[in-house]
Amino acid sequence: MKGQENKEEKMECKKEENLVSCLCTYYSCSRKGVCCDCxxxxxxxxxxxxxxxxxxxxxxxxxxxxxxxxLVQEGKV
Incomplete structure (x- = not known):
């Protein structure tokens, strides 16, 4: 198709940046900070x-x- 290439685009994971705002309290989670996997x-x-x-x-x-x-109905989120 026109405009499409056979290259696979990969996004860079911003794990360290994500960890700053990650609220997960399950500290041993292997997906912590890797939002797409989570x-x-x-x-x-x-x-x-x-x-x-x-x-x-x-x-x-x-x-x-x-x-x-x-939580949404109660206005807590």
Missing amino acids: IRYHLKSRQLPGCCFSRDAEATYDRSFEHFAR
């Missing part, structure tokens, strides 16, 4: 990553869509 992992389980929640909400370890929706 999001992929959680979406498979119908969850959102910890960064979508406040510190208090994330500390409950309930990262379900339903928990997030309740």
